[in-house]
Amino acid sequence: MSETSLTVVWVTLKLASVVTIILFLVATPLAWWLSQTQSRYKPVISALFAVPLVLPPTVMGFYLLLLLGPNGPIGQLSDILGLGILPFSFTGIAIACAVHSFPFVIQPLQNAFESIGKRPLEVAATLGASPLDCFWNVVIPLARPGFITAMVMGFCHAIGEFGVVLMIGGNIPGKTRVLSVQIYNHVEAMEYAQAHWLAGSMVIFSFLALLIVYLVNQKAAKRSMA
């Protein structure tokens, strides 16, 4: 693999890792709240969180470019905070990617939390566990398949991110040039051999990642049957 390809793979993996970590920190409490709440606003919030799932990446990218740009509200905020303008930076594409991959992480988590039900928590509470104890020692172990699904989906979605990064990235080597964009560049430049190498690896990687998800889920299903 050439040095440019290696840089691209490195940026892509870094992006996917950063996005997955951000999403876990943000989505876990929100998913927990959604799974427990009786609020009548729940459908509204659930719908809002699912919007990135159905929007075309070009719409997301276009609005993010306007929102994060110097005339957009977020751009003005980031400028005041001394972060500068976010498009064309690694931070910028990480935020954009996190927004776009959000539903892929929050939904499996919420499903996992909801399927635990109230009973295990009530039992833990009567045994004197604090809410935080409950969460760490009851919820997280029981929701493990959900966490693994969420992690793989979030990571892979970020790896495969194309439209949004293409719109706000600026194709800067070592910063915002990721795998999917590089494949597009190769195809555009008639470099089909290089495109095949990267694209083929992506197909294999995606299949293996999804295989992990299904294996984990199957094991969990068997365990709950037993």
Added chain:
Amino acid sequence: MITLLSAAGLAQAGEVKVAVASNFYKPMLQLAKEFEQATGNRVMLSAGSTGTLYAQIKNGAPFEVFLAADQRRPKALENEKLAVNGSHFTYAQGQLAFWSKNGGYKTQQDFIDAISQVAHIAIANPKNAPYGAATIDTIKKLDMYEKAQPKIVEGHNIGQTYQYISSENVSCGFVALSQVYQKGKITEGSAWLVPSNLHRALKQDAVLLNQGESNDVAKSLLEFLQSEPAKRTIRSFGYKI
């Protein structure tokens, strides 16, 4: 209306499927309208980047005429026996422009000064977009590549490069004059028109694809593009021909 309808009725109303490079989409819409009014035939336009359209044509896309943003792709299609040999011709020559939404970017010196003042300079992807390659030629010719390189952000095509600047995410950059030019004037902000001796020629070639070989409408459209009225329209959009 009546005369239009009867004119359409008299001509053998056929249609032609055209793949057009994004930078020429707007002029082509106008040209298609003129052609349709003159002949009664219908022009079906599909816009995309030259590289994408080329890949689609190679894989069986049903286009009959290809208006590329470069000379390489039409020639390649002829060599690959996917286009009619010898049918390619230059329909337009692009003009590179260093453009900003702000005033005061009018000369070569303004560009050189801008390099040290601005955070980013937007250009089109030099590997895939002819305007991007011409931009790099220009910057290198002016011996400014070392200084400019860390500030470069790339749009994947000239349309996106324009979007970066028009949304003011980037304060200035290199676009096609046709994007910021209407009725003989820069539409907004200011621009330095890059002299063509600073970069490779931005010649855009058209070619008759194999699927269009038996379609008379395709041939008459290509003839129309080389006519004086069509050239006038092309010039009014900021191209040379």
